[in-house]
Amino acid sequence: MSAIAALLIFPGGVFLLLVGMIYEWIDRKLVARFQNRMGPRWFQPLADTIKLLAKEEVVPDGVDARLFFTLPVIALAGAMTAALYVPLVGFEASYSFSGDLIVTVYMLSLLTLGTGLAGANTLNRFSLIGATRTLTQLFSYEAPFLLALLGPAIVADSWQIGEITDYAGDHVWLLVTQPIGFLVALIGLMGKLELPPFDAPEAETEIVAGALTEYSGRGLALFHLGKGVELVIGLTLVAAFYLGGVTHPLIFVAKTLALLSILAGLQALMTRLRIDQTVGLWWRYGALLVLAQFLALIVWEGVM
């Protein structure tokens, strides 16, 4: 019974989707206010979702219809499964086993992978370019992002999210001891969510909506929901690892919101990077910096 509740109501299911929409609204509102716009009303993400779910889904010619319908479901399911292993809003994770960090990161990648495959599945030329860019970008930020999350795992000497957060709670904030890892994790999250300046895969002035150009109704809604969920999980992971572990729910939510406002500020401030610049940035700076820190951590652990 509690397993079903965990899947459908809390922390998975309805609760997660709603939190995802609220976080999406906060992000959009903040960016809008930074840009001196009014921004959406509080229920706008919900209204968008309901509208999209109610709309007819047009299946374009030349696609594999089964893939066209299943990919959005897989993408959302992957993101929501990941939620079971992270301490959402400061509560203990529903499930946990040694090595769940790797599973979580893998599940989070399903959304990007699903988006890329969805674009490659259609014949639309914007979608194909978008899919190529989505997957190119995946290969550029994924390794640094994973390394940034493994930094805390190394010092905690565990691959289990629960034990890492316990370690983070008992010691000084890892933000202080591993600043590079924190930065890379936060910016990697922006890359994962294709937020500006890493929005080349869906750059509207070049390739319309990128990989998802052909999606109109339910599929688009599911991808959007998946993105909201991933935003929540990503912020939760970064806050739990780098900002002092799992604490009182209110304080924990405040921490994730603080991270979200940093993300919104960065989004508003920066110009979109070309895809080659994105790859260059990650492999020239992101990956090397986080690798250097990783090596330093391993050496430090060995000396201790």
Next chain:
Amino acid sequence: MPTTPTQENDVFRIPIGPQHPALKEPGHFEFTVDGEVVTAATLRLGYVHRGIEKGTEGRNWIQSLYLLERVCGICSHVHATAYCLGVEKLAGVEAPPRAQAIRVLVAELERIHSHMLWLGVAAHEAGFDMLFMYSWRDRETVMNLLEGITGNRVNYSANQLGGVKCDIDGEQADDIRVGLDFLEGRIKHYLDVVSQDTMFLRRTRGIGVMTREDCERMGIVGPTARASGVELDLRVHAPYAAYPEHPVNLVTATAGDLEARFIVRVNELFESIRLIREILDDLPEGDLSVRVPRRIPAGETISRVEAPRGELFYYIKSNRSDMADRVKVRTPTLPNMASVLEIAVGHQLADIPMILTGIDPCFSCNDRMVAINDPSRGEQAWTWEQLRQYGIEYYR
């Protein structure tokens, strides 16, 4: 994506337009890409041909003024100015000095409005929506000033044959000065942004480079040419209206890339502000207009003015009736459009929207139709109705 150029079927073409988020007006570009790099580009225009030149032949001189003012939705005033200057030349009259000064004043305010609009659009194409939102917010100031002078925000209708319709009193002059002070501060900030923001410079510096020779060969005009070091500004080299009394300092840059186009246009804003202040301080007294005869003496003339996008060319022919015999308009976008196709090749697909916007294109202004008549076979020029019918059939 397999792209072996030898096999025609394997070439990957990206269509941009006629409907595309990067284009605010319809035009059709086709870019052949190899991965992300553009290897060839083609262009098709003509989706918004409106038959305005033909339309003037069925309207009297005064009605045509209102029609021609609607050639461009952004630089409406320069079209009216070019037309009025041409017709006044044919009629042998000259607008009074105060009218000429007000013409220039409105033209410079319009230049500020046009360049700020461009600044926002170009930033948006690069994915820098912050600059887009802020420059469009500040542009409201100059729109309000124009509304205060003429009563309209876009098609100001400030000109009439033989002068202008609106006067500027002391209170309006003070409003303009206050607005300009605000704008000057903001534009200084924008100059810093476009010349110093590292992330933005990654998308503009060294992109879309056009040398001075390229510009001269392709006949590029306006700020796009001046960004490549071409010293060409009709306000300086062929001054009209009140520009002889209020000389303009030429603004150029040498780099010829997108960054230079940003810097030239932003610096032109300072020059416009300086000029407007100068005119306000030194506005000649006198009448606002002189009488222009209903029938214009037979003859032909050309009239050239500097629009925000470059040289605007009018050819006007009269056969001593109350209607124009022929009005030919060449807008600056037409020569500039050729440069897009040439410099696009070799650039990344992501740079294409910026390169296109870099020339500040205005599609509906430049769409023309050419029909060749053979008089020996008894072919006649088309009537308005035939042209309309042709247009309906063409897009069916």
